[in-house]
Amino acid sequence: MLDKTIYKQIFKASFNAPIDVEFWDGEQVSYGTGEPIAKIILHEVIPIKDIMSHASLTFGEAYMDGKIEIQGNLQKLVNTVYSSKESFLNNSKFSKLIPKHAHTEKISKADVQSHYDIGNDFYEMWLDPTMTYSCAYFASEDDSLEDAQWNKVRHILNKLHTKPGETVLDIGCGWGTLMFIAAKEYNLEATGVTLSQEQYDFVSHKIEAEGLQDRVHVYLKDYRELEQTYDHVTSVGMFEHVGKENLEEYFMQVKNRLVDNGTALIHGITGQHDGAGVDAWINKYIFPGGYIPNIAENIGHIMTSSMQIDDVEPLRRHYQKTLEIWTENFHHVSEEVISKYGERFYRMWDLYLQACAASFESGNIDVVQYLLTKGPSGTKLPMTRSYIYNADIAHNVK
Structure with a gap:
């Protein structure tokens, strides 16, 4: 019979909340005291060498292949793994090997399309009607996800302190929500770039349908190909895709796309401490080429670019809540997803959404908005932050 001692040591070190484990031979072991938050069922032996090198x-x-079953709250289970300093995800003795990943324009395009070009119909199943796939902004606990996504866009535009007739570039524009609000509510000329064919087609059709050809423009191209300058630059959930080796160039491109004294709002997932870096499973199955920098890395690159920082706002709890709502929505369409994409695909996305929620809940990662200026800090901005919240009220950020 296989000695399970090492497996038991890993489980004992990895959870700071009570759990039950059932091994492949039927043996059941309880860890911690009190009511278990979840039960882990191992249907097969998982090689120790794989756990030690690629946890x-x-x-x-x-989990995707059904070799492991989770009974109970998956998010809480992952949260307790992140919260335990001795877990296989945090302790160097259980460290994972991370492959390097190139980020040429061709590879970056392939990486983005592998995620976003699953199909608009897939995302329409569980995103809100704004088709916004990034952290929402819950001005109130009672906000719906749709309201919170409108809040986020307006909060970003309000921070920029825009004026009618100015121009804004959205790097990684997604399905265009920010651009359409910028044009229709703030009277800005908005330009977006994306590497996703599906997103480009969606935005192009919407521009034509709403008759906004003179105020909203979208291009299927890499942000590094741009040459024009704009009064403002936004980039939401984008720098996580550019790769560690390209972060300096990314922030330099933000600066180069701004007019003198222009403002930028960069919103993305950031580690508060060491940072999450690269997760091997997410890198392989969800975001090829992804890298989450820590806050010191981003600040360093901002300094190198000679932009100046006007405001830094963490929104960790907002992304946790966003992901929890996405998970609930995703569960409501489980049968449809499984029918169209298969059980393994469904389990993969379910794990991704809940593991990310747990990662934010535990403080393993954060999401931060950086308000930046090309030129002396605050030259075009009011003296205090009150202008942001006054504008939020005026623009119905609930």
């Missing part, structure tokens, strides 16, 4: 990838694939 998140090994367990992620085992």
Whole structure:
């Protein structure tokens, strides 16, 4: 009979809340005291060498393939793994090997399309009607997800302190929500770039349908190909895709796309401490080429670019809540997703959404908005932050 001692040591070190584990031979072990938050069922032996070298990838694939079953709250289970300093995700003795990833324009395009070009119909199943796939902004606990996504866009535009007739560039524009609000509510000329064919087609059709050809423009191109300058630049959920080796160039491109004294609002997932870096499972199955920088990395690149910082706002709890609502929405369409994409695909996305919610809940990662100026800090901005919240009220950020 296989000695399960090492497996038991890993489980004992990895959870700071009570759980039950059922091994492949039927043995059941309880860890911690009190009511278990979840039960882990291992249907097969998982090679120790795989756990030791590729922990998140090994367990992620085992869950996708049904070799591991989770009974109970998956988000809480992952949260307790992140919260334990001795867990296989945090302790160096259980460290994972992370492959390097190139980020040429061709590879970046392939990486983005592998995620976003699953099909607009897939995202329409569980996103809100704004088709916004990034952290929402809950001005009130009672906000719906749709309201919170409108809040986020307006909060960003309000921070920029825009004036009618000015121009704004949205790097990684998604399905265009920010651009359409910028044009229709703030009377700005908005330009967006994306590498996703599906997003480009969606935005192009909407521009034509709403008769906004003179105020909204979208291009299917890499942000590094741009040459024009704009009064404002926004980029939401984008720098996580550019790769560690390209972060300096990314922030330099933000600066180069701004007019003198222009303002930029950069919104993205950021580690408060060491940062999450690259997760092998997410890198392979969800975001090829992804990298989450820590806050010091981003600040360093901002300094190198000679932009100046006007405001930094963490929104960790907002993304946790966003992901929890996405998870609930995703569960409501489980049968449809499984029918169209298969059980393994459904389990992969379910794990992704809940693991990310747990990562934000535990403080393993954060999402931060950086308000930046090309030129002396605050030259075009009021003296205090009150202008942001006054504008939020005026623009119905609930």
